[in-house]
Amino acid sequence: xxxxxxxxxxxxxxxxxxxxxxxxxxxxxxxxxxxxxxxxxxxxxxxxxxxxxxxxxxxxxxxxxxxxxxxxxxxxxxxxxxxxxxxxxxxxxxxxxxxxxxxxxxxxxxxxxxxxxxxxxxxxxxxxxxxxxxxxxxxxxxxxxxxxxxxxxxxxxxxxxxxxxxxxxxxxxxxxxxxxxxxxxxxxxxxxxxxxxxxxxxxxxxxxxxxxxxxxxxxxxxxxxxxxxxxxxxxxxxxxxxxxxxxxxxxxxxxx
Numbered sequence: 001x002x003x004x005x006x007x008x009x010x011x012x013x014x015x016x017x018x019x020x021x022x023x024x025x026x027x028x029x030x031x032x033x034x035x036x037x038x039x040x041x042x043x044x045x046x047x048x049x050x051x052x053x054x055x056x057x058x059x060x061x062x063x064x065x066x067x068x069x070x071x072x073x074x075x076x077x078x079x080x081x082x083x084x085x086x087x088x089x090x091x092x093x094x095x096x097x098x099x100x101x102x103x104x105x106x107x108x109x110x111x112x113x114x115x116x117x118x119x120x121x122x123x124x125x126x127x128x129x130x131x132x133x134x135x136x137x138x139x140x141x142x143x144x145x146x147x148x149x150x151x152x153x154x155x156x157x158x159x160x161x162x163x164x165x166x167x168x169x170x171x172x173x174x175x176x177x178x179x180x181x182x183x184x185x186x187x188x189x190x191x192x193x194x195x196x197x198x199x200x201x202x203x204x205x206x207x208x209x210x211x212x213x214x215x216x217x218x219x220x221x222x223x224x225x226x227x228x229x230x231x232x233x234x235x236x237x238x239x240x241x242x243x244x245x246x247x248x249x250x251x252x253x254x255x256x
Contacts, residue, residue: 001061003073007081011050015094016082021145028097030147034089035060040157042067047096054079057090069093084149097147101165103173107135108203111248114170114219115142115210116240122146123154124241130158132248137162140170174222177205183224186215187243191226194247199254206251208244
């Protein structure tokens, strides 16, 4: 296994550049950190390319070579220059991007994000959607890039497993879905009690808005129903990912 020692090495720089959204789009590759996430990506059928490992993960690197990776041994400072985590887990790798769904390919039960900007929130919602039984994630303009290392890390493998789609015009996408029989449920602090909502039917979109502003007026106009979680204590609102999780799990009761 070849050893790379310089942060300026072309392979090292290529992996480091994958932290940039534009580079991910141009190359069709993503950066995955840690043994667990790399195994998840492989298990979901993504193609592995270059891998950097420090001394702790040399055995794992050799294992990944057998899976088709081009593996390199690097010192800790080189790995730290590539990874976003403050204390890297000893290994990172580039993979081919998972394929996005088109609007026409979206399944029946979707969670949609209207300008959810925090990568941790986007990843947590993605992971919770996977756990709760939702079938896809739809991201409107202004939401965090679903393929950024921070989002994928927060999604903990669900970003490789649960399909996603991105759209530049979320209101138009919602109108198109409504024409195909979807009911749009929007989380809105001015909506009705979430637990008093009517049954939306078998095809639905749950909308989660921006952390500070909520859903936009244009998106609100597309909603068949606007709902809010009751605040029985002193808090005025919940974190977007927490609110989405509560709603997704409760909605899925209707599918049991």
